[in-house]
Amino acid sequence: MPTHKQNLKSSLRNSVKQTYRARGKSINNLWLVYSVKTDRDWLIPSDRQLIHWLYYLETNSNVISFDLAPEPILSSDDLEAKATELDAIVELKDGSIEWHEVKAGTSAADPKHLSQMQAQVKAASNARVEYMRFNDVHLRSKVEISLRWNKAIAFATAIRNQEHILCRVALINQIKSKNSGDIQILLRSLDDFEESIILGMLVRLAIESVISLNLTEQSFGYKTKWKYHG
16 A cells, blocks of 8 residues: 555656646746745746745745645636736735746736736735736846755755754754854754754754855855854
8 A cells, every 4th residue: 555655756746747748848947846934845847936936935034935836816807807827825924925926038017928917916906915026137136045045955855854853952052052153163063963964954944034044155064154033
């Protein structure tokens, strides 16, 4: 009899196949990622949406949750009703909701996407939520830091579904006592635990907003600066 884990893997494999086939002639990359924030896998159908997820959702301390595969929303005007699909529905710490759409190009009023944008703006107004569109103007400058975060998240992915309570408690105690510093100092203080587990837990704590990690100048590593949020 197949286990629950095997069923999940099979379901995920089928989802990947379906998404790949649904792209048709599109040559966009297809990314399978693990989100620490939502504790689940997501299929991301383009590089732009990967950057959007990394920078504006997964590592954004103002975001507490998100859905990257929301059900289509319905928008209607005097002439017709239209179903349209968003790229993300986002829940913020203050309880408000945002609807996100990611598009190629540099213009907010691209004629190719005008009908979709009008439908989404109308639906957002009716739902009383904030509607946000992201294009290359917003995403291009975020690529480098987002890819650094992608590397860091790999350490958290390696310990998914693992609590490591003793390591977490010891790490938080060190973080509180030191308040700030670099990762190497923390590793030296916690030599009873595996380095890979400590690194994964640090990333997890960063996404939980317990600490901040400074990845603006260099990739995730021993010299990465961190700060306790209190």
